[in-house]
Amino acid sequence: MTALQELLAFNRTTEALGQVMGRLGWDQETFMPPGAAEQRGEEMAALEGVLHARRTDPKVGEWLAAAKPETEAEAAQLREIGRGHARAVKVPAELASELARLTSVSQGIWARARAEEDVAAFLPTLSQVVALRREEAAAIADGGDLYDALLQDYEPGATAAEIAALFDRMRPRLKDLRSRLAGAKMPTPLQGHFAADAQMALAHETAERFGYDFAHGRLDLAVHPFSSGSGADVRITTRVDEGEPMGCLYSTIHEVGHACYEQNIAPALRLSALGQGVSMGVHESQSRIYENQLGRSPEFCRFLHGRMEAHFGALSASQEEIARVINRVETGFIRTEADEVHYNLHIMLRFDLERQLFDGTLEVADLEEAWNDRFAADFGMTVDKPSNGVLQDVHWSVGLFGYFPTYTLGNVYAGCLYAALRRDVPGLDAALAAGDPAPALDWLRERLQRHGGLRTPRETIEHATGAEISEEHLLAYLEAKYGALFGL
Amino acid sequence: MTALQELLAFNRTTEALGQVMGRLGWDQETFMPPGAAEQRGEEMAALEGVLHARRTDPKVGEWLAAAKPETEAEAAQLREIGRGHARAVKVPAELASELARLTSVSQGIWARARAEEDVAAFLPTLSQVVALRREEAAAIADGGDLYDALLQDYEPGATAAEIAALFDRMRPRLKDLRSRLAGAKMPTPLQGHFAADAQMALAHETAERFGYDFAHGRLDLAVHPFSSGSGADVRITTRVDEGEPMGCLYSTIHEVGHACYEQNIAPALRLSALGQGVSMGVHESQSRIYENQLGRSPEFCRFLHGRMEAHFGALSASQEEIARVINRVETGFIRTEADEVHYNLHIMLRFDLERQLFDGTLEVADLEEAWNDRFAADFGMTVDKPSNGVLQDVHWSVGLFGYFPTYTLGNVYAGCLYAALRRDVPGLDAALAAGDPAPALDWLRERLQRHGGLRTPRETIEHATGAEISEEHLLAYLEAKYGALFGL
Structure with missing residues (x-):
């Protein structure tokens, strides 16, 4: 040999x-x-x-x-x-x-x-x-x-300086969109009782609709949703709250995005160094585009209304309202509950603070105060207790410094991919309105997922889209989607 | 160090x-x-x-x-x-x-x-x-x-010559008991539909009753019941047939016997060479004594009748009849479905044939004929198809030669342990009649289970019982139990 x-x-x-x-x-x-x-x-x-x-x-x-x-x-x-x-x-x-x-x-x-x-x-x-x-x-x-x-463990090739510059370009437009939405009228969330069995049945059906292969995976309950494994055995979990059906459903679609990336890597790459998703950011781009650009599109939301009524009976929101209900915007303390507009602001806060912890300009003893000051500045709210502030995430406790920015990189990548997808797949909205994300999934599989770790993270996205990475796509998508939904 | x-x-x-x-x-x-x-x-x-x-x-x-x-x-x-x-x-x-x-x-x-x-x-x-x-x-x-x-992989210290002599001593009395029972009137099996959920609920409850610790284990479904793991994580499986509730229940008790042996080994021995059951035979002694001497005792059967009616509704057999229904004897082709009287005859047949395969007196080509001849001689029935004969067990296909005799050694050990148990625990029958095997379980844990692999298999049994191993206990137990149940 x-x-x-x-x-x-x-x-x-x-x-x-x-x-x-x-x-x-x-x-x-x-x-x-x-x-x-x-x-x-x-x-x-x-x-x-x-x-x-x-x-x-x-x-x-x-x-x-x-x-x-x-x-x-x-x-x-x-x-x-x-x-x-x-x-x-x-x-x-x-x-x-x-x-x-x-x-x-x-x-x-x-x-x-x-x-x-x-x-x-x-x-x-x-x-x-x-x-x-x-x-x-x-x-x-x-x-x-x-x-x-630290970044190299999660996003090989990324640098803090580039990420900081990217975030600086994004922040003003996100804050502006956030302020404008703060004045818009939001619908009330869905009301009712949503039985666990029905939620899991809808999750199972929706996972299959989004291309998840149950012959090479399974869906179970866990405290925190996650995807695990590569190749022929990629398992996902979700969680159920019987007072609120969206968490179970969209956590499932999110994890299906991660899992399909792994399941769709070419079999020849399995059990090799190229047989997993290439980075956390690229992974997150898949989970986010499945969950948000596809799953929370107004077209798919309207389709989903019928499937939800089939599983839960009549909903408290009409088919006309459901996309606004699913995409409602609300300033809150908790990152994992944040909507698409607020989410990246949560990440930017964490990125800046953890960078300061490592360049010596912030002491751990001053972290809570720094968090609370920054949160007030970016979100216009005063943190009321540590579990709503500096203690909310598990990441730092287990040493995951350098991980947070990959969430926003994933959103930026998803924005780029979605723009390219709309360019290349003209019937996308009509297919989503019919409950069929397959044209988008096929494009993602061929252009990105099947290649696994063949290219670097940046090359992976640029190969898929045929263009340089830019935050403009994500920002334009958010401004257009939320502007149209809430009449800004 | x-x-x-x-x-x-x-x-x-x-x-x-x-x-x-x-x-x-x-x-x-x-x-x-x-x-x-x-x-x-x-x-x-x-x-x-x-x-x-x-x-x-x-x-x-x-x-x-x-x-x-x-x-x-x-x-x-x-x-x-x-x-x-x-x-x-x-x-x-x-x-x-x-x-x-x-x-x-x-x-x-x-x-x-x-x-x-x-x-x-x-x-x-x-x-x-x-x-x-x-x-x-x-x-x-x-x-x-x-x-x-080959034997050393499953029963360290055992020899084929000793096992052959043991089996030769047992065979005539087992065949005699078998013939006498062939003339006895047997009750019909339970009739009805036994919902899977109710069977699993009864299995769960009975597993706890027999000391299985769900904080360090779990009970799931699988095609074949088994117990897996040692120390702090010992899991069992069972199977469900909605036309017949005894398979699920007694498979569970059997696997609980295996699992409790593992769970009850002293924590100081965990993750050491002494931290598992010492041999297949000693392991089988635990599963058998839980399943048969305790679980199929007339006293426990009568208690169980009430629990079964609680889970399944009225049974087709009365509390008076239930021990005879559970212990009914019938000659059949399949080892895993055999009653306590026939079981060891199935093992003896396999032991003799596999020994001959290894000492060169039997060729693989002649195995089926040898099986069928021997089956007719020992069971008085003609094998009708290979799946009821030489092809019924998975063991030989995966190379498990030398394993079969440990099943009967386990029964012999269980007989010894049960005799000592009756000697040492006077209130045993009354406790079982009240659905409480704890006095027996405590004795087994202290005398045998907690020691893991500290002693050789033979020493393990002899230490527990304070006496030499003898088949007499098992044979006397079978003759007494079946004689009393079926009026021989």
């Missing part, structure tokens, strides 16, 4: 073991008995040790040096395997295991602090997490920007 | 990875999407490779040689780790992987042959499986008996 072949065979086994790790995570959030948590932690640590040993194996470095790629795909395999290997060998094993140990307990400390509205109880732990992640970033950065080093 | 400490730490990680492998098997039989089978095979092969490398790691041999045990438990750890290591290093890696490859396809070939009643379609594959297992046995046996080598 050539060095390249040996490397690919070795990496295939590593990828297979990575899938096993993902399945353990899925099980933990779905069916694991409550008393098994501690043992599960030990099982996952054992498997993580195996994965770390494989990723840092000196043989990988030797094969990488000796391999001679002959195709674009082979070069991409080397790029991705090399990226993972370089990152793994740069981080001292002791630091990696200390970080794993800390973040396995820090999430529980955060959860208690949030439940008790006690920021002070969380700050010492958060300081430790920041310190260790900073140490890790320094090991990876080779003297470069620490936050840029 | 001492060599012993290093060995135990290394083995703990191996055990944790072994639990992960078990969970993949559980997922495969319960919730895995159908299209994921091929990828799952690759994931399990990757993990199996990791486990094999750890079990054969030369460091393990060095630590074993250098370790100085100071307690009975440490000596037992070395015994069990050493046994696994010795077996793993004796089998050439190529043979192990060839066996894994063959048995992963042979099960499908067997299943098709059984569905099509075509023995000839299975025999070439079975010949290959026998040949490879024989090669493996020769590698392990060091010149000793091949079948004895």
Whole structure:
């Protein structure tokens, strides 16, 4: 075997073991008995040790040096395997295991602090997490920007400076749209009782409508919706609130977007370094375009009205009103409940604060005040309690710094993809009005999803759209959609 | 760290990875999407490779040689780790992987042959499986008996000669009891429709009654009932036939016996070489005593009548009749459907045939004829089709030779344990009549279950009972129980 072949065979086994790790995570959030948590932690640590040993194996470095790629795909395999290997060998094993140990307990400390509205109880732990992640970033950065080093785990090739410039261009127009919508009349949410079984039946039917393949996946309940796995086994979860049917439904469509990206990657790339979505941002572009541009389009909302009445009986909103109900805009404290207009403002706040934590201009001790000041400035509301402010997200407690901006990158990418989609697929609105997103899904699969990690994130989007990435598409889409819906 | 400490730490990680492998098997039989089978095979092969490398790691041999045990438990750890290591290093890696490859396809070939009643379609594959297992046995046996080598995987310390002598002593009395029962009047089975939900509710309630801890386990549906996992996460499955409620219920009690053995092993032994049930035979003693001596006792059957009527409404059998209905005896072709009297005769037939396959006195080509002749002699019935005869069990197709006798060893052990239990726990029948097996369960947990693999299988039973193992207890129990129930 050539060095390249040996490397690919070795990496295939590593990828297979990575899938096993993902399945353990899925099980933990779905069916694991409550008393098994501690043992599960030990099982996952054992498997993580195996994965770390494989990723840092000196043989990988030797094969990488000796391999001679002959195709674009082979070069991409080397790029991705090399990226993972370089990152793994740069981080001292002791630091990696200390970080794993800390973040396995820090999430529980955060959860208690949030439940008790006690920021002070969380700050010492958060300081430790920041310190260790900073140490890790320094090991990876080779003297470069620490936050840029963090970004590479989630959005390879992205830089904080570019993201900051992008966000600076977006913020004024989003704030302006937000202000104009604050004066518009909003419909009341749907009223009624929506039985869990009926919600799950509608979720199942809608998942299939959006192309999710149940022969290679399943839909279960979990506290937080997520998608898990790659290749032939990609599972999703949703949640149910019997007083409110939209959360279950749109969480499902969102996760279907993530899952279809994974399911639609070319089988030849499965269990390889190119066999997963290429970045968090590109992943989020798929979940968002499924959920928002397609799923929350006025055309699809009107179609959905009939399916909802079939499952729930008569609704409190008419078919004429339903798109406004589904797209109603309201300023609120919580990111995960935010509408399309507010969502990115939540992200920008977090991005700026976490960047400051890493460039040393903000201390953890001052984080709550900085959050509350910024929230008042951007949202015009005063944070009333920590669980509605700095303690609301799990991310920082588990060390996910550099992750938040990928949500907005995903929205920007989705804007670009949607513009290209409208250009290339003329009958899109009519198909959505008939409940058929297939023309859009086919376009996404062919132009983007099937290629997996073949190209970098930026190249992936630009290859799909044939144009440079620009925030203009997303902003124009939001202004047009919300302007038309609410008569601005 | 001492060599012993290093060995135990290394083995703990191996055990944790072994639990992960078990969970993949559980997922495969319960919730895995159908299209994921091929990828799952690759994931399990990757993990199996990791486990094999750890079990054969030369460091393990060095630590074993250098370790100085100071307690009975440490000596037992070395015994069990050493046994696994010795077996793993004796089998050439190529043979192990060839066996894994063959048995992963042979099960499908067997299943098709059984569905099509075509023995000839299975025999070439079975010949290959026998040949490879024989090669493996020769590698392990060091010149000793091949079948004895096979037995060590399931019942360490057992020998074919001892088992044959045991079975020879048992056979005449079982056949005699069988003949006498053939002349007795048997009640009709329960008639009616038994809704799946109600069956599962009764199964859940009964599992709890028999001590199964749902905080460290769960009960799901699968094609074949099984128990999976050790320590803090031990899951069971059952099956439902709405025309017949006893299969679901007694499969559940059976698997609860297996699972409670695992759940009740002392926490200090978890994720160690002593942290699982010590052998298949001892495991089966637990499942059988829960299912038969306790669960099918006339006292518990009478209690159960009330619970069944609570779940299913009025039954077609009275409380007076129910123990006879549950314990009705009928000669049949299928081992897994056999009553307590016939069951061991099914096992003896398989044991003798598989021993002959390995000592060269029976060819695979002659297996069906030998099966049918023997069945006629022992059961007085002519096998009507291969799925009722030589093709009925999955075991041989996946290379499980040496496994069958552990079922009867389990019954014999259960007989010994039950005799000791009756000696030590005077109020047993009254408690069972009140639906309370706890006095029996407490005795089993303290005397046997909590010790895991501390002692050899034989020592485990003898420690629990304080007496030598003898088939007399099982035979006397069967003769007394069935004599009383059916007026022999």
